[in-house]
Amino acid sequence: MVERFDAVIIGGGSAGLAALKQLANQGKQAVLIEAGTSPGTKNVSGGILYSKKPKDGKVYNVEDVYGQDFLSDAPFERMITKYMLHATSKDKIFSIDLTAAHHYQANYGCSVLMNKLNSWFAKEAGQSAEKQGGGIVSGVHVRSIGWKSNEESIAIIETDELEPFEAKAVIAADGVNSEVAELTQARDKFSPHQLYQGVKVIVKLPEQIMEERFGIEYDSGAAHLFAGDVTLNHIGGGFVYTNRDSLSAGVVYHYDSLMRNPSEPHTLVDTLLQNPMVSEFIKDEVAVKQEIDKNLPKEEQLRIQFAVSKLIKTWGELRHAYYSANGRKGLIESGKYKSDEDIRARVESIKQELESKYSTRFVTDYVELEYSAKIIPDGKRCAMRQPYYKNILFVGDAAGRGIFIGPRIEGINVGIDDAARAAESVARAIDRNVFSEDYLGQYYSQSLEASPYTKDMREIDKDYLKIFLDAAKEVPRDIIGQRYGMVLKLMSSGTLRGLAIGFANILGFERLLPLVESEETYVQVPIELADRLGKQVTSTYNPSIPTVAQRIAKLKYNDDRISHIKVLDPQSDFMKKMVKLCPTNCYSLEDQSVVLQHEACVECGTCAKETDWHHPRGEMGVSYQYG
């Protein structure tokens, strides 16, 4: 007999897990299907998670789903208390404090690493779901969805791993490259003008060194945004966020801007890292091994090699722990060390041993832990107008929802709000045992319409704009140029601003956006600002940046012999651009044809538009450690 469930959620990212938790909170049985080895392994975020308090209407925040103890229980990284925007031009930087914009209608915003946080979400949601007879099934990839011919509201789900099963309601939370959306043709694949490409590296940095450098405390953190020459003339910018003991440093660019003028994604992130301010942010003390004398006996060479590796590892770990109050506490409680001074002395003595015995050098450089990439749906351009199909509801990235307006960057919280609304709609359908498009889909759609986030994806918020303009009041008007002169004049007066925004919103976001999101705004104006008003920032070293190959070598993969991507037209212009735009260089050009080697794929979906693109089979492909 075919198994049937009330609700099946496809995809175990932050939105899918929130749907599972919220359904369980309402006493409903739900099963979540995740393709990765466990939830979180396929997820990447910038990332900052916000909890919001909109002036009109209500959103479901992470606390509404996981409980009011979220901040005390969940493994988020740091509460972001300082939000800066930097305009760059070579070694000159002009900074604007945008902390007020960050706090706008927010309870808080905290930095997160998706693997860690999603594992926690999965633990919480999984436990609650089990009590209702559901739970999380990992390592299973959904291959197709159909419907019973006699029962329109029973979906039949086929996977690569399990027997087919049935669902009365489906929540599609399978991300920006949603296969559910493609299978059902609920929406078209997103086009470059609707997307951003994000590439990020995690940089290791001891806790208290970071706190001193960024002017933050144990319970606070900083976010820094960058625009100007770091963009290499693309529309978008860079970011550096403080995590607990690492930094997230990355770049996000409009995908069509990259298509017009392709730059390799890693070059873009490297350019950010080479900006003197960022270089200084990420720097740390790094041990460099001396080459071993090849004339020594083989055994001696091996012995030295192992001894040096082990000492460097111990030095690194001990030093990392020393610069953290909890780390020192742990070491002292373990009984191995008597005092902070004791630990410091040990770190120093290992260092001296390495220097004197093995000629190890200690230099200023930085340590990269993980390279990742993700395609981000630009909600204002691609949010699904009808986020449902039969008894399937689309949430988060799968529905193309997110808020990206200048420095306002919100994705996770939007997905959680969607998920809570989808869960509520499904719970209601279960109560009545009616799963029709009218009863389920339209109700969900109306609920989304009522979400303040939906409004933010369609209209300019004049109060937010005022905060932004106030923050930028030191910017000379002439730099902004004739193009925006009139607009600014209107905007800077309280009464006129209301009128101007009203007028702009009538015109529509779509017509307004090309004006705001242009090379002028992201590249030329910041460069001129930095040139004219910027402070000089110098860096004392050149970061040694790993190659893409070295970055890929650090990632964890479960190799699948069969490629999850098939190239359709190896000679198309789009595919030829992939040779440059694939973040892990999976494409190469041979005799005017594009050839794919899928092994290094990080499943971002940059190439999805013109390929036959699937997520890998269950447990296959990349597994992020940080995300």
Next chain:
Amino acid sequence: MIGMRSLNVAVIVKLEPDFSEGNVSYNADGTLNRAETKSILGPHSAIASLAAFYSKVRYGARITVGTMGPPIADAALQQAQMLCDADELHLYSDRLFAGADTLATAETLKAGISKMQGGIEGMDLVFSGHRASDGETGQTGPQTAWKLGFPFLGNVIDYNLDLERRTIRAKRLISLQGFYDIVEEIEAPLPAFVSVDPSYQPNFNTVSQRLALGRYRKEAAERSSNYKQYLKVFNAQQMGVDPKLVGLPGSPTIVYKVEKIPKAKASRKSEVIDGANPEHIRLAAAKIHEILSGAVVK
């Protein structure tokens, strides 16, 4: 469930030296240095535990893991519990059991199984590994089955139960007329004794089975971290065994000598390539090309 009572399953396991690289240590005369070598749940015992776990996930079986050995053998029970979420752990430990060969061990294990839930009459399925990696005889399982009077199913790679008809349907890997990968499908009445083939892999292919798998795995992790709560230790007297049938007195065979099989002489030659030297890389590429062009037909 069979009628009103649960499915009773036993797994018999063994604590064995860890023969994996870096863990094993030998004396100068080639015998195993037991003091220096770590002991773990034998790899075949681990597979038997996984096969028993399948009956828990699929049929809600009640599992008891039993082992004969010194007090430290409880480590094997803990590891087995981690794999099969055992409801009870039995350690059969007595000086009288020392020096047992396979037959004497089978006698002790039979007595042990009689101490499990429902006794021998109430037992439905007993699992053992294919063989032990330190004895390599592969006889303890079949001899225990014989003593219990249960039908013996060897080299099992897959099985399912029919709880209404009280039967097991199993796939066995056998060799036939010189072919080594023949799969034989057989049916036997319960109770039965199953020795699990090393290539056994449990297959959970419905959503409900995967959900149950997740629940039981979590339970197994919790239980095995408090495994002493589930542990019962029995001595010879408590088990009511005949001292003449166990340990050295009950063993008609002794291990006289284990000889090392001489290592075949390698015929391969190796050359060291220095990755930093471009000339070396060029030579290596040329060599690979030479080999490949011989093998690839364009």
